[in-house]
Amino acid sequence: MMRLQSHLAGVWRTGDGPTNVLVNPATETPLAEIAAQGALADAVAWARKFGGPGLQALSWRERGERLAALGQRLHGAREELISVAVANGGNTRGDAKFDIDGGAAVLASYAALGGELGDAAWIVEGEASPLHKGSKLRAQPILTTRRGVAVHINAFNFPAWGMLGKFAVAFLAGVPVISKPASSTALLAARIA
Numbered sequence: 001m002m003r004l005q006s007h008l009a010g011v012w013r014t015g016d017g018p019t020n021v022l023v024n025p026a027t028e029t030p031l032a033e034i035a036a037q038g039a040l041a042d043a044v045a046w047a048r049k050f051g052g053p054g055l056q057a058l059s060w061r062e063r064g065e066r067l068a069a070l071g072q073r074l075h076g077a078r079e080e081l082i083s084v085a086v087a088n089g090g091n092t093r094g095d096a097k098f099d100i101d102g103g104a105a106v107l108a109s110y111a112a113l114g115g116e117l118g119d120a121a122w123i124v125e126g127e128a129s130p131l132h133k134g135s136k137l138r139a140q141p142i143l144t145t146r147r148g149v150a151v152h153i154n155a156f157n158f159p160a161w162g163m164l165g166k167f168a169v170a171f172l173a174g175v176p177v178i179s180k181p182a183s184s185t186a187l188l189a190a191r192i193a
Contacts, residue, residue: 001021001030001032001033002031002032002033003019003032003033003034003035004022004032004033004034004186004187004190005190006190006193007193008039008040008042008043008046008178009039009042009043009045009046010046010050013039014035015034015035015036015037016035016037017035017036017037018035018036019033019034019035020033020034020035020036020183021033022034022088022183022184022186022187024087024088024090025089025090026090029087031087031088031187032186032187034183034186036183040178043178044149044151044178047149047176047177047178048147048148048149048176051149051176052145052147052148052149052174052175052176055145055171055174055175055176056121056145056174057121058121058174059118059119059120059121060113060114060115060117060118060119060120060121060172061114061115061117061118061119062114062119063114063171063172063174064110064111064112064113064114064115064117064172065111065114065115066171067107067108067110067111067114067168067171067172068107068108068111068112070107071104071105071107071108071111074100074103074104074107074160074164074192075104077191078097078100078101078104080191081096081100081160081188081191081192082096082097082100084187084188084191085099085100085159085160085185085188087187088159088185088186088187088188089156089157089159089184089185089188098161099158099159099160099161100160100161102158102160102161102165103160103161103163103164103165103192104164106161106164106165106168107164107168109168110168110169110171110172113172114172121144121145121174122142122143122144122145123142123143123144124140124141124142125140125141125142125143126140126141127140128140145173145174145175146173146175148175149175149176149177149178150166150170150175150176150177150178151177151178151180152166152167152170152177152178152179152180153180154166154179154180154181154182154189155182156182156184156185157185159181159182159185159186159188159189159192160188160189160192163179163181163189163192164192166179167179179193
């Protein structure tokens with residue numbers, strides 16, 4: 001039986017500890033095993049050391065282009081993902097399409113926003129103002145990426161759209177993401193990953 005892996009700290013690995021069997025809720029056919037315990041501390045450290053600096057070195061536009069490419073790959077695998085969603089979540093085909101297409105749409109939306117924000121790595125806010133009365137030195141606020149890691153825990157009912165919607169906003173902002181899908185629908189989330 002397939003055992004799901006997570007991409008943590010730059011490598012694919014299986015979880016430690018007891019496993020749960022994922023089943024097709026309509027047929028009770030076993031689909032995969034999942035072990036919920038993983039190397040979260042390693043993943044956070046890796047995201048801070050490599051993920052954050054790597055994302056922050058990219059402009060808004062470049063991060064948007066990566067989101068657009070991910071959305072296109074998702075769309076290219078649409079039929080396969082629909083089949084996985086139907087088997088893993090017991091979804092109807094229509095519900096599966098809604099979830100997967102919603103995920104692709106949110107990626108496209110944030111990709112477009114990245115293009116609009118342009119080639120800078122920050123956003124200039126407001127007007128420059130003197131540092132003190134009569135000073136020729138001026139300061140101007142900028143908005144830039146927060147340091148850290150976004151940790152997302154996702155619900156079972158929208159394993160694609162829920163995960164990708166949270167991912168897109170953090171990725172565009174230059175913040176690395178650790179996503180923990182609901183165990184019951186983790187097969188779809190793992191396939192998307």
